[in-house]
Amino acid sequence: MTSITVHNSLKPGPPVPFVPKQEGKISWYACGPTVYDLSHLGHARNYVSTDVIRRILTHHFGFEVNFVMNYTDVDDKIIIKARRKRLFELEKQRPYTPEQSRDLVSKAFVAYAEKSLPLLVPEGETTPLDEHSYQARKDAAYGRVLAGGTLSGEGKPSDAEAKIKMHLANMDSAANALKSSDSGVALLDGAEEVLLPYIDAKETIDTSDQTIFTDLTKAMEKAFNDDMQALNVLPPTAVTRVTEYVPQIVAFVEQIIQKGFAYESDGSVYFDIGAFEKAGNQYARLRPESKNDKALQEEGEGALSKVEGGKKRPGDFALWKKSKPGEPYWPSPWSQGRPGWHIECSVMASDRLGQTMDIHSGGIDLAFPHHDNELAQSEAYWCECGKGEHTWVNYFLHMGHLSISGSxxxxxxxxxxxxxxxxxxxxxxxxxxxxxxxxxxxxxxxISPDMRKQADSWENTLDNFFTNIKARISEAESAVPAVGNLSLTENKGLGAELEQAKKDLNSALCNSFDTPTAMQVLVRLVRDANIYMNTPGSNIKEVEAVARWVTKIVGIFGLDPNAEPPYEGLGWGSPNVSGAADVDPQTGVKPFSAVYAAVKKEVEDLDLSEASVKTLLEQQDPETEFAEMEKSGEKDVEKLALPFIRATSRLRDGLRSIVSSATLEPQQKQAILLLSDRIRDYDLTDLGVQLDDQVDKPSLVKFVPAAKLIAAREEKAALAAEKARKKEEERKERERKEEEKWAKAKVPPQDLFKGDAKYQEWDAEGIPTKLADGSELPKSQGKKLKKEQDKHKKLHEEWLKKVASSN
Known part of the structure; x- marks a missing residue:
């Protein structure tokens, strides 16, 4: 087995050797989403990166991976969102008068500011906050943040500033709603974000009907699964849900209490960190520096879990929470309550993977307190007295954040x-x-433009390589003569580079799945292959070997949603034909056969006498070639379409070869050129086929997404139109200047400066002698004006000659 190292959060520093507990097999638990809202790019970063590592372990290193992921379907965020959604629906059904709805929103407006944006309501301020005073107070209190700075005026903006902007955006919407003439439901909708916490604080709701919560979680779970499928993320081996594990969670908590590592207080159960450490265990193994971080501890407990008393120490965390009014609940020995956030993963992972697993993963934000608390309670559950600390997870993998503007x-x-x-x-x-x-x-x-540009360049490099190699192979395999640069003579140069690339890529993936280096290896090899492919005497089989290996790696990386292991195809799936394998061959090739038939008819109508074109019209039989391919069971629409595309291309090449013939009439030549360009730029382009003209050789047929070709055609047309527009503007400008020139030329030299308000007197030749204020014209200025008059005199004489000649 290849020696693999991996960054393990349990052992900070360089990558450590990766040795699964069972040879050839890996047990892996991944923290799944809390299903209360649509997933965003931050989730994509986590789950796609996890998927890449899983694919590498499975399809490159050959491990059998048992991948378990959970859905958190009971949680403070879910409770708050679902409950508020139901309360808001009920609120909109109340028979409020316009005055009552406005009063409700105004109170919610102030309450939201007091809780989330306290600088808007400073102590001692006597003027009430309302939609009219809001703007000035916002600018005064949070102007620095809105301008891109920090609240303190020091350092760089962070999550705190992002949260302030989010709250201000909610206040903006509510202020605009209050300023409008809206009332009733329209007003409530406009101020929804500030209303939700206000009505949630003053209203309660019966939660015995848990569809309030499950309707939301089921919808969001489906949306998440749809997103993962769209991103080509492999489905888990097994999925767990918190609500399906409540009895097991209760039993798990009971066992921790019995071992002396947890205690009950007022219907809730808390993990006893002091007892855990006293027994010789270490708490906060992943993030020891965060052990006493009160803000993170409170975030880990949840927004609904404010505990005034009952804990032995502030850091103790809830294993079981006594439910308050408006929260879902299940029976337990301690109360009608619900699981704590952290206990759920411990129970589900232990149930599926046992008392020790190879890998546990999640986003870096989960390291403390979620994963540290998971570790502590699981090790407390599984440990045996006198045998030391239990190892529940061997390797903790934490995916990095996706950030935007520093947050x-x-x-x-x-x-x-x-x-x-x-x-x-x-x-x-x-x-x-x-x-x-x-x-x-x-x-x-x-996220940055440079990052996107670099990624786009990488994708285009591989995309063009796959397109070109497929075209070259197709050209070499066709019956078309004169493909001399596709020699099949032995050449080991590229083969050696391929072997080195394989070694370099394997080394990169062994080094904690170093995909950036792996991506560089691929693009470097592709660039070498491109140079080689365009070298006279190159061996197309050498390039094909490179293309097939690159295909395998991009398949392993999940870059082709249509590819399946062992990824032995050529190139990634073409966006050109959707679901090509399921398309009936006759249906799939119909657009291509129609183009050939239309082009053939137009060439016949030209009634050309050239033998080469007549031979093509008589002897080409793409229908028979297609029928033979169909009988063989071929399903690839691109391959099935080739007979018609090649026949069309040959007719075009035949026309181009005779366009300079002396026997052709000018109108025939013009018709041939127009038809040739239309076939290339429209008929085939619209089907996703690019023809590259070659000197003394048949055109090279490439399959490129039609949208890409059409966009390039439109861009070329737009550039041509812009060039023509500028040319026309330049022509008009030249004409305007020419008209101005001759209009000025009409003026007799002695009158050139007369009438100019800058001067008061002129001499006999028309040169100014005094300025408008009566002062004498400086001699130096007089000399300049005389030179200007002499120059104008020549132009005037030209004008006189021009007038005389026209008469």
Missing amino acids: KMSKSLKNFQTIQDALATTYTARSMRIVFLMGRWNDGVE
């Missing part, structure tokens, strides 16, 4: 772009995955 991308900060929106507007699944592959999985990724 992590987060639902709570509302600074995110959903995966659905990103795929609809900004990325393809492939381009997004390439962006993540170009950064180390455990490093942060900052």
Whole structure:
């Protein structure tokens, strides 16, 4: 087995040797999403990077990976969102008068500011905060933040500033709603974000019907699965849900209490960190520096878990929470309550993978307190007295943040772009995955134009390589003569470079799945192959071997959603034909056969006498060639379409070869040129076929996404139109200057400066002698004016000659 090293959060520093507990097999638990909202690019970063590592372990290193992932379907965020959604629906059904709805929103407006933006309501301020005073107070209190700075005026903006901007955006919407003439439901909708916490604080709701929560979680779980499928993320081996594990969670907590590592207080159960450490265990193994971070501890407990008393120490965390009114609940020996956030993963992972697993993974933000608390309670559950600390996880992998403007991308900060929106507007699944592959999985990724440009360049390099090699192979295999530069003579140069690339890539992947280096290895090899492919005497089989190996690696990396192990194809899936394998051959080739038939008819109508063209019209039989391929079971639409594409291309090449013939009439030559360009630029382009003209050789047939070819055609047309527009403007400008020149030339030299308000007197030749204020004209200025008059005199004489000749 290849020696693999991996960055392990349990052992900070350089990568450590990766040795699974069972040879050839890996047990892996990944923290899945909390399903309360649509997933964003930060989630994509986590789950795509996880998927890449899983694919490498499975398809490159040959491990059998048991990959378990959970869905958190009961959580403070879910409770708050689902409950507020139901309360808001009920609120909109109330028969409020316009005055009552406005009063409700105004109170919520102030309450939101007091809680989330306290600088808007400073102590001692006597003027009430309302939609009219809001703008001035916002600028005064948070102007630095809105201008891109920090609240303190020092350092760089972070999550705190992003949260302030999010709260201000909510206040902006509410202020605009209050300023408008809206009332009733329209007013409530406009102020929804400030209303939700206000009505949630003053209203309660019966939660015995848990569909309030499950309707939300089921919808969001489906949306997440759809997003992962769109991103070509492999489905887990097994999926777990918190709500399906409540009895097991209760039993797990009971065992921890019995071992003396947890205690009950007022219906809730807390993990006893002091007892855990006293028994010789270490708490906060992943992030010891965060052990006493109160803010992170509170975040780990959840927004609904404010505990006034009952804990032995502030850092103790909840294993079981007594439910308050408006929260879901299940029976337990301690209360009608619900699981703590951390206990769920401990129970589900232990149930599926046992008392020790190879890998546990998640986003870096989960390291403390979530994963540290998981470790502590699981080790407390599994440990045996007198045998020392239990090892529950051997390797902890934490995926780096995706950040934007210095802040992590987060639902709570509302600074995110959903995966659905990103795929609809900004990325393809492939381009997004390439962006993540170009950064180390455990490093942060900052979204930037340079990062996108680099990823696009990498994708285009490989895309063009696959397109060109397929075209060259097709050319070599066709019956078309004169493919001399595709010699099949032995040449080991590229083969040696391929072997070195294989070694370099394997070394990179062994080094903690170093995909940035692996991506450089691939693009370097492709560039070498491109140079070699265009060298006279090159061996196409050598280039094909490179292309097939590169195909295998991009398949392993998940860059081709249509590819399946062992990834032995050639190139990644063409966006040209969707679901090609399922298309009926006759249906799939119909557009290509129609183009050939139309072109053939037009060539016949030209009634040309050249024998070469007549021979092509008589002897080409793409229908029979297609029929033979169909009988053989071929399903690839691109291959099935080749007989018609090649026949069309040959007719075009035949026309181009005779266009300079002396026997052709000028109108025939013009018709041939127009038809030739149309076939290349429209007929075949619209089908995703690019023809590259070659000197003394048949045109090279390439399959390129039609959208890409059409975009290039439109860009070329736009550039030509812009060039023509500028040329026309320049022509008009020259004409205007010419008209001005001759209009001025009409003026007799002695009158050139007369009438100019700058001067008061002129001599007999028309040269100014005094300025407008009566002062004498300086001699130096007089000399300049005389030179100007002499020059004008010549132009005037030209004008006189021009007038005389026209008469």
